[in-house]
Amino acid sequence: MSVPISITINGKIYESEVDSRLLLVQYLRETLRLTGTHVGCDTSSCGACTIIVDGKAIKSCTMLAAQAHGATIITIEGLANNGALHPLQESFKEEHGLQCGFCTPGMIMTALQLLEDNPQPSEAEIRHGLEGNYCRCTGYHNIVKAIYHASRKMGKEVVHG
Numbered sequence: 001m002s003v004p005i006s007i008t009i010n011g012k013i014y015e016s017e018v019d020s021r022l023l024l025v026q027y028l029r030e031t032l033r034l035t036g037t038h039v040g041c042d043t044s045s046c047g048a049c050t051i052i053v054d055g056k057a058i059k060s061c062t063m064l065a066a067q068a069h070g071a072t073i074i075t076i077e078g079l080a081n082n083g084a085l086h087p088l089q090e091s092f093k094e095e096h097g098l099q100c101g102f103c104t105p106g107m108i109m110t111a112l113q114l115l116e117d118n119p120q121p122s123e124a125e126i127r128h129g130l131e132g133n134y135c136r137c138t139g140y141h142n143i144v145k146a147i148y149h150a151s152r153k154m155g156k157e158v159v160h161g
């Protein structure tokens with residue numbers, strides 16, 4: 001069965017007819033070609049697919065596109081502003097918070113939520129906040145450093161997008 005949906009993604013409204021069983025992550029990647037959101041597992045455990053839906057970080061492989069009807073979404077593609085990287089993106093670059101980069105979009109979207117909830121987290125709080133995101137390359141240390149660095153750079157002015 002197909003259903004009509006309308007979703008605001010990175011400030012733009014997308015209207016589509018989708019199969020009622022289509023996952024949100026598939027809609028983003030395969031229908032809209034927003035391929036910055038990754039798929040790293042089929043068990044809802046890796047966090048590579050994390051996006052912001054109505055202000056909350058969610059794993060987009062755990063939600064149907066139809067359930068996102070009417071929602072406002074931010075994906076990794078929506079973070080840079082007129083070509084200027086978001087401070088989190090800058091910090092991942094500066095602190096070498098990535099190697100292969102596969103986990104990075106999900107890490108950054110999770111970190112965005114983390115800093116929204118807690119603008120000046122400790123290293124331990126950052127590690128706790130990343131429990132739902134896996135990285136196979138970095139050993140997490142530089143990811144934590146990058147988020148810590150971004151939080152101090154951003155001060156209290158943490159905003160989505």
Ligand code: FES
Nearest residue numbers: 044045046047061
């Ligand atoms: S692809 Fe969603 S948690 Fe792994």
Ligand code: FES
Nearest residue numbers: 099103135136137
């Ligand atoms: S940088 Fe390769 S999985 Fe994290």
